[in-house]
Amino acid sequence: MRLALAQLSIESAAVDDNVERAVSAIETAAEEGADCVALPEIFNVGYFAFESYERAAEPLGGETHRRIREAAIEHDVSVLAGTIVEDLAASADAGEAVPAESGLANTAVLFDADGKRRLVYRKHHLFGYDSAEAELLVPGDQLPTADLGGHTVGVTTCYDLRFPELYRRLVDDGATMVLVPSAWPYPRVEHWKLLPRARAVEDLLYVGAVNGSATFEDASLVGRSTVYDPWGTPLASSDDDATVVYADCDPDRVDEVREEFPALRDRR
Template sequence: MKLALAQIAVEGGDVAANVDRATDAIESAAARGADLVALPEIFNVGYFAFETYQRNAESLTGPTLTRISDLADEHDIAVLAGSIVEDLSLTDGETPAEEGLSNTSVFFDRDGRRQAVYRKHHLFGYESAEAELLVPGESLGIAEFEGVTVGMTTCYDLRFPELYRDLAEEGATLLLVPSAWPYPRVEHWNVLAQARAIENQCFLAAINGSGSYEDATLIGRSTVYDPWGTLLASTGDDPELVVRDIDPTRVEQVREEFPAWHDRRR
């Protein structure tokens, strides 16, 4: 599988420009032969533009996700649109609450069909308004894509290993983490992502944005780890498209070679 991470520049509140950059990244990933491309957290609104969440919130069939769906179909590429601010009152079914806003990722297959929806479980409250503005999700995000079970999480979720163990126990072997991770917590980003890959013996790809908004600057550093915890790809803090081949059979090879996964006792 050829996996692409779209570390795009995200301007707070400028939805049109951000979606245009996401479009360019998807088209570039498809041109480079990627099977799956993943976008950062709240890539259309900008994570730290909290004051714009309400007016820019959309449904699962709103303009941003409709455009992403159309691009997936047009370019024959799966897309993890991770994530947007979803207005739950506009979305029928699959909702954890009748109203409120959610940090929502959607997985589209090559035909632009919605395969899975994930609403961020762990809402960030430290120097952030996310926990005040949004409603947490309750369900696991799992998508089946061409023989690979993909587990969906978001940013702050990285600090909660039990979520990743739940996904791995459900069969996920590729864990995707759209993020808006800021300075100064670079060491946490590196260590937590690698640890989630090692302890679950899965591939893990963390997709961050690039850019600044008021006092927050994203660290970039989108990364891919293999099931042994080996770093396969990484970026700096500038916008970049990372394309990397991953071998799904590597998961079982590592688990057979070093059987920590099979030696678990509950």
């Protein structure tokens, strides 16, 4: 699988412009041979635009997902539609299974190249430090995986990186790759460099950590989207400017590393 991490320039609350940038990045990545494109956390609204969450919330299959799904089909590429702020009541009204009857969630959706929805992941660990996320959103309770491009793919979101038990659950479900849409801000650059790499090392799998490129009123994102291999070696990375990062992620490599270094078999 050729994985592309679309480190988007994100404007606070500029939903149409932000989604248009995402669609453009999907087209660019597909032209460069990507099989799967991952977008950042709350890429359409901007993570730190808390005052806009309720107004910009959408159900599953809403306008943002419609445009991303159409781009996936048009360009014949799988897309992790980063995350959006999901209106759970509207999703429930449409017949979707949701963790609460009402409220908002930080929700990732993975579309395949046919536009089929392969998984829905709602962020489990909501950030409360210097952030309104934990006050505004409802946590998820499901941890799905999907088979894609020879990989078993899982998704976690940003702050979830600090909770390694979540990744061990994904490993137990066969995951060979975890995609991590994020909105990681300064000054915690070293944490952003350390935690995805640690998850790759301890779980012997690929980690694609995709961040945004943005400056909000009270925060700036560190960028530095990176793909790590099952040894924790960075295969491709960026600085903090908007760009697309590419890496080839061979699913057989996961089996080779786990056979060579069988730490997962030594768990007690």
